[in-house]
Amino acid sequence: MARKKGRDISGWLVVDKPAGMTSTSVVNKVRWALDAKKAGHAGTLDPAATGVLAVALGEATKTVPYITDALKCYRFAVRLGIATNTDDAEGEVIATSDARPSDEDIASALVAFRGEIMQVPPQFSAVKVDGERAYALARAGEEMDLAARPLWVESLEVVARPDADTVELEMVCGKGGYVRSIARDLGAALGCHGHVLWLRRVWSGPFEATDGVSVEVIDAEAKTGALDARLLPLEVGLAELPELKATPEGAARLRNGNPGMVIASDMDWGEEAWASYQGRAVAVGVYKSGELHPSRVFNL
Structure with missing residues (x-):
């Protein structure tokens, strides 16, 4: 069997993922830029989402489960009055409503989304259904009855209400959470529909978006000691x-x-x-x- 090419380099590179890139694309870019033999990430972000994507290299990949299990913080905006088939702004509109909840209505509805909740993943998600990804079946026009999953929501608060159509929220939750499902279910609870306008992962376990490296920096410092110097030690992934x-x-x-x-x-x-x-x-x-x-x- 042929051995993987690349360096035996271990550590973490925190990337501030831009919108438009898949998490896998970011990992592949980091692996190329550092000429690393092995790389993986701790928690997928949707292509449209931005923020913390912690990329593990070499032996640090053994610590990925501890970051995946750690609490994470998301900042996001919900567009009220419109439901889409993907539960985000990239999908097709499937329902609309003229109803607009008050700030008090939203604050009251959020109570039910805190603590241990049950959450149904979006139709367009990576959940497996009979061995196939849900998003592949959804793209083929199939509608699935996905099972609800438990999610721990540490906190969920209103950050801003820019206008009647939009509310900005911040959520701290455990692993396996779908922000798109929160937006969808909050809209349903308010009787007005809803979907995610934008989403940013602010922090994930010990990793902060403010410390993240941009893709432009990765490209500029690829194959140099400058990028090596940005690596955090493997031990950071064991902080929990x-x-x-x-x-x-x-x-x-x-x-x-x-x-x-x-x-x-x-x-x-x-x-x-x-x-x-x-x-x-x-x-x-x-x-x-x-x-x-x-x-x-x-x-x-």
Whole structure:
């Protein structure tokens, strides 16, 4: 089997994704620009959306689940009075209404969208239906009865009301959330229809959009040390987990995939954590009786 070409480079590059690019296109551009052997991202953004797209390189791809599971913040605008088949501004109009809710109506309706809610994904989404993507079936004109999924909404607040047709919102939520579904369901709850006008992911776990690199910068610094210098260490992706210090012997055992001794003072038996040695991540695993039992080992 032919080996993948590219450098064994590990870390995170936070990209401020522009509208019009798919998340996969951004990852491919980063992989090319850094000549990286392996890359992936922590949470898809729709092509029309902007903001944080955290790209993991090399061994950092092993930490992607911890960013995917972390809370995320979205800023978005809902166009009231119009429903589209994609639940965003790129779709075809399928219903309209002259009704326009008051600020008080919107504030009252938002209460039902906080906490643990059930959310039906948009028809145009990457959800699989009998092995096929929902968006492929939707493009073929098929209408699906998609199952509702649980979503934790930490907060959902009105940021601005520019005009009667538009309300800007900010939402902090867990993984698997569809902002387009929030806009659709809020419009339905208000009796006026609704869809997403624009969407920006402000932060995702430890990553901030304000720290993101633009695609123009990636192009300008491609294949140079300047872009390498923008990489964040793999360990940033483990910020949601407690860190344990491995002993020298423990680090050696962990690197071979075996339980290794760590220094812990307040860890609970069975708690997930990561172990470091001399400032670098060695493994992620479960703490048991003075040892970390590894589930992922980093080859740094």
